[in-house]
Structures are given as C-alpha cells and as structure tokens.
Amino acid sequence: MIQSRLWFKATLLILVIILISSMSIALYTIPLTREITYKMAENHATALLDHVYNLVEIKHKEIKSYKNFAITSRKRQMKDITSAAGYIIKNQYSAAKAGEISEAEAKQRAIKQMQPIRYGNKDYMWISNFDSVLISHPDPKLHNADFSKITDVYGNLIVPPMVDIARKNGEGFTSYWWNRLEKNSPSEKLTYSTLFPPWNWVYGTGVYMDDILQEIDRQKKELVDDLRAVMQEVTIGKSGYMYIFNADMHLIIHPDEKLTTAKLNELRNPRTGRPILKELMEKVDIKESHMEYPWDHPEDPGNYVYEKISWVRYNSHFKWYIASSVYTDELYSQSRFLTSRIAFITIIILLLSLFIGIYCLKKFVSPIEKLSKTVLKIQGGDLKIRSGIVSNDEIGILAREFDAMVEKLDNHVEVLDQKVKEKTRELAENYKELEYANSQVMESIRYARTIQKAILPQPDTKPKEISDSFILWRPKDIIGGDIFWLKHNSNGFVFAIIDCTGHGVPGAIMTMIASMAIHHVVQELGTASPGAILKELNRIIQFSLGQHSKDAKSDDGLDIALCSVDTATDILTFAGANIGLFVQEETGIQQIKGDKQSIGYKSSNIKFDFKEHKIKLNRGKQLYMTTDGLIGQAGGTHGLPFGRRRFLKFISEHHQSGFSDQKKALKKILTQYQGNEEQRDDITVIGLTYK
Known part of the structure; x- marks a missing residue:
C-alpha cells in the first residue's frame, strides 16, 4: 500500500492542500472575509435604500394608475352625459323636421333646455357653431361670444380645437385652462365635443382636473408619512440612518425633525468645501451610487475626522433623492470579530483534516486501485472479468453495481445490436407509409383547389361594360375561404366578394355553401335589391348550418360586399356585411362602408335590413373591394397590420395605371x-373600371 502511486499522490496532495490552505487563510481568506463582511453590511444598507426606492416607485405607479383611471372615468362620464343631453337637440330637430315647429324655434328650444343642465361640481353643457361662436353657455357673459381667437393662459385656442376635432372625427377630447364657475383662478379642463351636422352645431361639456390633482397631492403626502414611519424603524450599523431631499436641497424626511423644513445648501463637505447635498446629486448624474466624506461623531462633535459613506438613489417621477449614511468603521465592526473566529476554527479544521485524510486514504485507495485495473481490462474488450470487491460502503456498492452492469452489458450487447437493426427497418417502412399518405392528402387538396378555382368567375365571363379589371386571389393555404362571385342578368350584372369563416379545407367548404346559397337567393329574388339579397342570404346560411338554434355546435358564416349594376341606367347599388366599397373618382376616393353585421352566424340578426347605397357610374369610374385578409396582414418594421390607409394610398397612387x-x-x-x-x-x- 505504501508503494502505491495513487496513495503517494493522494498523500502528497493532502499535504499541498494543507499548506496552500494555511497560506490562503493568512494571505487571502481573512482579508477576503473582511471585505465580504463589509460588502454584506454595505449591501444591507443599499438593500434598505432600494426597498425605500421601490416603495416610492410602487406608490408612483399607484398614483399614475389612479390618474389614468380617474381620467378614463371622467371621459366615459362626459361621453354618457353628452350623449344624454344630445337627445334634447335631436328631439327638437325631429319636431322641426316633422313640421310641428319651425327650425328656428327648435334651435331656441334646444338652447334653452341645454343651458340649465348641471352635473358633478357645477359642470355644464355648451353649444358652438362652426365659427367657434358659443350660441349656448350658462355664463351670460359668454352667451353668443366669439371664441374663434380666444386663447387660454398658455396662448392655446380654446373653442376652435373642439370644433375641428368634432367636424373631423364626429367627436373627440381636447383640453385647455379656464376658470370654474364662480372662481377666478384658472384650472386645467378636459372637454368632450360631438358633432350635430344638420344644424352645423358642435356641443359638449368639460370637467376640471382639480379634484384629481388634489387626490394625487393627498396620496403623495400619505407616501411621505408612510416613508417617514418606515425610515424611523431602519438602522444601519449603530448610528446610520436614511433621509430624502429634493432638487432644491430641502429635506423632506430626516430623523431630526428640525431639519425637515430647512434648506441645507450651506451644509458643506469638510474635504471639498462644497454643499454635501449638491455633491450627492452630482453622484447620481455621473452614475455613481455612493460618496465618502469626513464628518464628526455624536461622541466627538465638531471633530470632522470620522469617515462616513452615503448612498443615494434618484426618483425622476417625484424628483426626490433618497439617501442613507453610516460611519465606515461601523461596517467593519462585524468583520473584525468574524475574521478572528474564522482563523481559529480554520487552524483546528486543518489539523484534523490532516490526520483523518491520511487514515481514510488507506481505506479508500486499495479498492479504487483494484476497480481501476478491472476497468482497464474491460476497456480492452474483456467483458468476462469482474472486480470481486466486497464491502458495505459506497465503493462496495459501486463495485457490485459495476460488476452487474458488465454482466448485463455482456449478455445484451448482441441482442441490442439485433434490435437496433429491426427498429431501423421498422422506422424506414413507417416513413414510407407516412410519406405516401401525405402525398395522397396533398394531391386531394390540390385537386380541391382546381375545383374551387372553377367556381370563380372566368375571364371570358367578364361583362362587356367592364373595360378593365383585376382579381388578386391569394389563399392562406392551398385552398381558402375567400371567393369572388359574378352573375349576368337581363338588366346588367351583379358581383360580390365573399370572406367565409376560416381558411384551408373548412374555409373552402364554406365558399361552396356560400356560392350555392347566393346563387339560389338571386334566382329567387332577382338582382334589384342587394340589401334584400343579403337579408335572405343571412337567413338561408344560418338555417342551412343549423345555427338558428342556441344549441348549435357550429358558429360559421361570412362577410360580403355585393354590387348590382343596371347597365340601362348606369346605376350601381351596393350593400355590404362588414366589407366596404372603394370608388375612385376625379375628386378622390369615396369609401362606402358595409353594415356592422355578418351573415349566417348564430349571433347574426336574420331580421336585420342591410342598407343600400346607389352610385351613378360614368366612364372610367374605378371600383375596388377587398376582404380583411389584406387589411389585417402583419408586416413592416414593427409587425403592424397593412391597414386601410395603406390600401387607400395604393389606390391613389396607381389608379391611373392599367x-x-x-x-x-x-x-x-x-x-x-x-x-x-x-x-x-x-x-x-x-x-374594375366601368366603360
């Protein structure tokens, strides 16, 4: 055993480890322990600082969430109140239109009924004409006042933006600064305005933001009180503490309440002569988190020779500087005690390790050496050899399991080789079967595409009144749920673009159903009324798919744009279900939207009457229709939808081309x-282009 190379190397290794460990304790471990302990104390201090900083961040998010929620609620309230008040105008307009009263009297009645409306905190309704003249306002001084050039305290126009956004979008929100009723100081006011086109009126209301801002101030004060309570419980070392100050070097929170209201710009760093708070602010600007400086000690006041360290974080939302400070000597107090204990314990452990290690080596080396010789023989290809080691420790267990493993390896190596060959052949056969089945499915789907293309209008069926046209048909899969449908009649022709539920095989089946259904409806009703065709198509699809019952398992349908052209009068009649029509004219592009009602779904209203739009066709007028597959296609730099605006730009830039x-x-x-x-x-x- 003594002559064993393994035993000799292991003993030498233990001696080297003991020597290196001893030197490490003296030259590295103790200073490192001191540094780590100091770092732990420093991390504790900064963790407390980060905790307070996170509390401030969380409170800021709460305040921000409250503000967003409050503004959203106000906007919803303003829209609801304006909508309710708008019934006054609409009722008077209806009375005038019915001939019950004159239009002038209807306007006066509407103005008179709108003026007394109050809600909230003395909030009210107003009415303006398109020239920004207030024709109704609860303040008599502003009644019939011209606000076309009136600005708020920041020089922003007040009424014209309200009128512009309502005329452009039908409704919208704006803001400005104005005096509350019975108050002289200006406050920010959020307004909502909506359009009443028949009388060229814009009416709306507004609410002041004072109460939201007051609640935010209250929550900020509550945050300061909570932070003060938390920071009073914080201790760093023996005498360290935390405090908060702002950019004006005013202390917001400090353990010494007398300093809270003071401006400490004259409290200077003895080393640099500059204001300490100013230097802390600069540390934040240059991305440094701490600053060291000499200071006096509570037990030695006036003697500025004690090193102190401060950490600082900046909260940009409240513009607060959150700081903590402690004497550096207090951070080292625990490390001095700990390093002395570590040194003593390490010496004892090293001595014990030396004696125990040599003893254990004698027990471990012999079976390991025997096991290693067995492994070398097995590596040479001898699977019949065994280690023969018998013991109850882990090495004995390892040896027994190793021998058992070699036994199994010897028995199964040939069987395993045979099984691998069999599995390889089986996988090859399964792959061929799968490849054949896949080819059959793909061939069927490709043939289905041929069938589906056959139901689309062919080039030779194009009406003679259409001088030029194109169809871009791009299914997501080989077959799809979109089709273009065309039928001639004695008065002209009717055509449609249809977007069925889903795509692929399910979508293609829906196109077959849709094609047969619309053909049947046109045969029954004729082509004079596209709206009536869509209504009947809605009923037939719903009943054909059994979706008129609440218990129906399917919920499929389609969107459609349908045009009927009377070539005798050159009149096009359009009706749409969630698909619109784009007409390129000399003055620009006219968009005719389809109704917000789909065809055939369980939720579709079979009694819904689709609106019809009539267009006078003339030579060269171009018509465009598209399903939502183009509008909703994602792409570009940010993965956003293609969009209606980009499609309109395409028409505008290319309509003069063939x-x-x-x-x-x-x-x-x-x-x-x-x-x-x-x-x-x-x-x-x-x-397509009409001739």
Missing part, C-alpha cells in the same frame, strides 16, 4: 410589406 399593372404593383407592395411574416388569412382584392 389594372394588370395595378395587380403587379399591389402584389409587390404586399410582398415587401409582409417580409418574413406568415400570411395570416386568405387575401382577395378586386378592381
């Missing part, structure tokens, strides 16, 4: 915008 060129341009624009994004839905776009 439709073949337009189709190429649209495909190029869509491909570039989509980039690496996956196509989300079936895409169908049609464009």
Whole structure:
C-alpha cells in the first residue's frame, strides 16, 4: 500500500492542500472575509435604500394608475352625459323636421333646455357653431361670444380645437385652462365635443382636473408619512440612518425633525468645501451610487475626522433623492470579530483534516486501485472479468453495481445490436407509409383547389361594360375561404366578394355553401335589391348550418360586399356585411362602408335590413373591394397590420395605371410589406373600371 502511486499522490496532495490552505487563510481568506463582511453590511444598507426606492416607485405607479383611471372615468362620464343631453337637440330637430315647429324655434328650444343642465361640481353643457361662436353657455357673459381667437393662459385656442376635432372625427377630447364657475383662478379642463351636422352645431361639456390633482397631492403626502414611519424603524450599523431631499436641497424626511423644513445648501463637505447635498446629486448624474466624506461623531462633535459613506438613489417621477449614511468603521465592526473566529476554527479544521485524510486514504485507495485495473481490462474488450470487491460502503456498492452492469452489458450487447437493426427497418417502412399518405392528402387538396378555382368567375365571363379589371386571389393555404362571385342578368350584372369563416379545407367548404346559397337567393329574388339579397342570404346560411338554434355546435358564416349594376341606367347599388366599397373618382376616393353585421352566424340578426347605397357610374369610374385578409396582414418594421390607409394610398397612387399593372404593383407592395411574416388569412382584392 505504501508503494502505491495513487496513495503517494493522494498523500502528497493532502499535504499541498494543507499548506496552500494555511497560506490562503493568512494571505487571502481573512482579508477576503473582511471585505465580504463589509460588502454584506454595505449591501444591507443599499438593500434598505432600494426597498425605500421601490416603495416610492410602487406608490408612483399607484398614483399614475389612479390618474389614468380617474381620467378614463371622467371621459366615459362626459361621453354618457353628452350623449344624454344630445337627445334634447335631436328631439327638437325631429319636431322641426316633422313640421310641428319651425327650425328656428327648435334651435331656441334646444338652447334653452341645454343651458340649465348641471352635473358633478357645477359642470355644464355648451353649444358652438362652426365659427367657434358659443350660441349656448350658462355664463351670460359668454352667451353668443366669439371664441374663434380666444386663447387660454398658455396662448392655446380654446373653442376652435373642439370644433375641428368634432367636424373631423364626429367627436373627440381636447383640453385647455379656464376658470370654474364662480372662481377666478384658472384650472386645467378636459372637454368632450360631438358633432350635430344638420344644424352645423358642435356641443359638449368639460370637467376640471382639480379634484384629481388634489387626490394625487393627498396620496403623495400619505407616501411621505408612510416613508417617514418606515425610515424611523431602519438602522444601519449603530448610528446610520436614511433621509430624502429634493432638487432644491430641502429635506423632506430626516430623523431630526428640525431639519425637515430647512434648506441645507450651506451644509458643506469638510474635504471639498462644497454643499454635501449638491455633491450627492452630482453622484447620481455621473452614475455613481455612493460618496465618502469626513464628518464628526455624536461622541466627538465638531471633530470632522470620522469617515462616513452615503448612498443615494434618484426618483425622476417625484424628483426626490433618497439617501442613507453610516460611519465606515461601523461596517467593519462585524468583520473584525468574524475574521478572528474564522482563523481559529480554520487552524483546528486543518489539523484534523490532516490526520483523518491520511487514515481514510488507506481505506479508500486499495479498492479504487483494484476497480481501476478491472476497468482497464474491460476497456480492452474483456467483458468476462469482474472486480470481486466486497464491502458495505459506497465503493462496495459501486463495485457490485459495476460488476452487474458488465454482466448485463455482456449478455445484451448482441441482442441490442439485433434490435437496433429491426427498429431501423421498422422506422424506414413507417416513413414510407407516412410519406405516401401525405402525398395522397396533398394531391386531394390540390385537386380541391382546381375545383374551387372553377367556381370563380372566368375571364371570358367578364361583362362587356367592364373595360378593365383585376382579381388578386391569394389563399392562406392551398385552398381558402375567400371567393369572388359574378352573375349576368337581363338588366346588367351583379358581383360580390365573399370572406367565409376560416381558411384551408373548412374555409373552402364554406365558399361552396356560400356560392350555392347566393346563387339560389338571386334566382329567387332577382338582382334589384342587394340589401334584400343579403337579408335572405343571412337567413338561408344560418338555417342551412343549423345555427338558428342556441344549441348549435357550429358558429360559421361570412362577410360580403355585393354590387348590382343596371347597365340601362348606369346605376350601381351596393350593400355590404362588414366589407366596404372603394370608388375612385376625379375628386378622390369615396369609401362606402358595409353594415356592422355578418351573415349566417348564430349571433347574426336574420331580421336585420342591410342598407343600400346607389352610385351613378360614368366612364372610367374605378371600383375596388377587398376582404380583411389584406387589411389585417402583419408586416413592416414593427409587425403592424397593412391597414386601410395603406390600401387607400395604393389606390391613389396607381389608379391611373392599367389594372394588370395595378395587380403587379399591389402584389409587390404586399410582398415587401409582409417580409418574413406568415400570411395570416386568405387575401382577395378586386378592381374594375366601368366603360
């Protein structure tokens, strides 16, 4: 055993470890322990500082959430009140339209009934005309006042923005600074205005933000009180503490209440002669979290020779500087005690380790050496050899399990090789079967595409009144849920673009149902009324799919834009279900929106009457329709939808080109915008020019 190389190396290793450990304790471990202990004390101090900082951040988020919630609630309240008050104007307008009273009398009645309305904290309703003249206001001095050039205390126009946003969007929110009723000081006021086109009126209301701001101030004061209570319980070392000050060097919280209201710009660093709070603020600016400086001690006042350290964090929301300070000597107090104990304990452990290690080596080396020789023989290919080690310790367990493993390895190596070969053949056969099945499915789907394309209008079926056209049909999968439908009649022709539920095989099946259903409805009702066609189509689809029952398991349907063209009168009649019509005219693009009602779903109202729009067609007028697959396609730098505005831009820039060129341009624009994004839905776009 003594002559064993393993035993000799292990003994030498133990001696070297003991020597290195002893030197480490003297040269490294004790200073490191002192440094780590100091760092732990420092981390404790900064953790307390971060805790207070996080409390401030959490409170800021609460205040911000409250403000957002309060403003959202006010906006909802303003819209509800304005909507309710708007019934006054609408009722008077209806009376005038019915001939019960004159329009002038209706306006006077509406103004008179709007003036006394009050809610909230003396908030009221107002009415303005398009020239920003207040034709109704509860303040008599402002009644019929011209506000077209009146500005608030910050020089911003007051009424014109309200009128502009209502005329542009139909409604909207603006803000300005104004005096409350019966008050002289200005406050921020949030307004909501809405449009009443028949009389060229804009009416609305506004609320002041004072009470929201007062609640925010109350919550900030509550935060200061809570922080003061928390910081009074905090101790860093023996005499360290935390405090908060602002950018004006006013203390907000300090253990000494007398200093809380003082401005301490004259409290200077003895080492630099500069204000200490100013230097702490500069540390934040240069991304340093602490500052060291000499200071006096409570037990030795006036003698500024004791090193002190301060950490600081800056909260940009409240513009607060949160700081803590402690004497550096207090951070080392625990490390001095701990390092002396570590040194003593380490010496005892090293001595014991030396004796125990040599003894244990004698017990461990022999079976390990025997096991290593056995491993070398097995490595040489001898699977019949065994270690023969018998003991009740872990090495004995390892040896027994090792021998058992070699026994199993010897018995199963040939069987395993045979099984691998069998599994390889089985996997190859399964792969061929799977590949064949997949090819059959794909062939069926490709043939289904041929069938689906067959129900689409063919180029030779294009009406003679259409001088040029294009159809961009791009299913998400091989087959899809979008189709374009066309039918001729004695008075002209009718055509539609249809977006069915889903895509792929389910969507394609829905297109078949939709095609047969609309063909049946047109056969029964004719083409004179697209609105009536959609209403009947809604009923047929819902009943055909059994979705008129609440217990129906399916919920499928479609969106559609339907146009009927009377070639004798050159009149186009349009009705739509969630799909609109774009008409390119000399004056620009006219958008005709479809009704917000889908066809055939369980939630679809079969009694809904679809609105019809009539358009006079003339030579060269261009018509465009698209399903939502184009509008909703994600792409671009930020993965946003293609959008209606980008489609309108395409029409505006390319409508003078031939439709073949337009189709190429649209495909190029869509491909570039989509980039690496996956196509989300079936895409169908049609464009045509009336002769």
